[in-house]
Amino acid sequence: MLEQLFIDKGNAYLLKSKDLRSTEPLHSLKFMYLAKDYFVRAMLEDNVNVRYAGYAQYKELQKESWDFALNMIANSGHGADSGSSGSVSDVEMSDDDWPNESIVKSNHKFDDIIGYDYIKEKFKVHMIYPMVCDMPFKINAPNTILMYGPPGCGKTFFIGALSNEIPDGDVYYIDASNILSKYYGETSRNLSQIFSKVKENKNNVLFIDEIDALSMTRDSNDPVSNRTLSTLLTQIDGIDKADINLIAATNRPDLIDSALLSRFNSMLYVGPPDKKEKEFIFDLEINKQIEGHMPDLVVADIAHYMCDKELGGLKYSGRDIRRIVTNVLEIASIDYVVNGSFCIDNKLFYQMIDESIPGISSKSLEIYDDFRI
Ligand SMILES: Nc1ncnc2c1ncn2[C@@H]1O[C@H](COP(=O)(O)OP(=O)(O)O)[C@@H](O)[C@H]1O
């Protein structure tokens, strides 16, 4: 049976093509263990978020050199891009001479995120209200929030929106796997520098994406990783006095070191969208991606059809929905150019849904259930 390794920036999946349901989510960090940091580095250098690789090649990768990894990534090409990983999606990173983090610039706001009202509320209470209103009291607890949940459900997207909601202060973004692999050996120093920089303005927010990459270290005998975790803990403890806000995100809360976990005041679950939310995300993406009115579409029925496809605990994410809308547009464009006509209707959406695999496996959802207990 042909097996494929599907990799995206924060996640990797072993695809068994005969039975797509058996897709198993692995995590990039496992790759750092399996393939040292070659693979993560290769992805970063290649600057492409999603690639496919043969399983045999992947095994080779564990033995082979950095050059091999780069080569393999460059030449692998079962072609299909699954859509961008979206981990920084429409969050634009500004150029900065700072090597490891960037100030988030984005053009969306909380209203562009469907659902998750409890998370928006939390951000407002802890970060926005104190900036816009002279509060008669101050919440003294450090603002440390961990967002966790399956890939593609909007964790990173939230940060772009937050950057547009806070009136005074910047949101700094760092990708933990990036900082660990690309600047291996200097990670600890870089982390301290980033915290210092963010602390320059008490209204700044630091967002650490895929934070498990920085914290999965107690098990390892790697001194660099252990030092990184210690630095991170010390820096977070310093937040209390500095008054800044820390938000972190992860798909794998179960891998996070318990000392680090205990530093987060709030842990917020960002789960898969329900039927109504799917409908709204479809609506949003259709409006975003298609100019012009689509009178033939009954979006509620598309969301309904999608829910019916979620068998065996598999779930579609917001990112899956975005990709399906893109796929529909691709087909319509080809039709228009080749045949001179096109039709964007529910049937075409159903067809694209039939051809897609939900990005969230039931196994991965179990992780979050266990974590919540
Ligand atoms: N609730 C949502 N509302 C609107 N768009 C969403 C939502 N969830 C996901 N998306 C879309 O999916 C993309 C991927 O989400 P992302 O934030 O990268 O996921 P995560 O960080 O949780 O893996 C986003 O850029 C956005 O376009």
Ligand SMILES: [Mg+2]
């Ligand atoms: Mg993300």
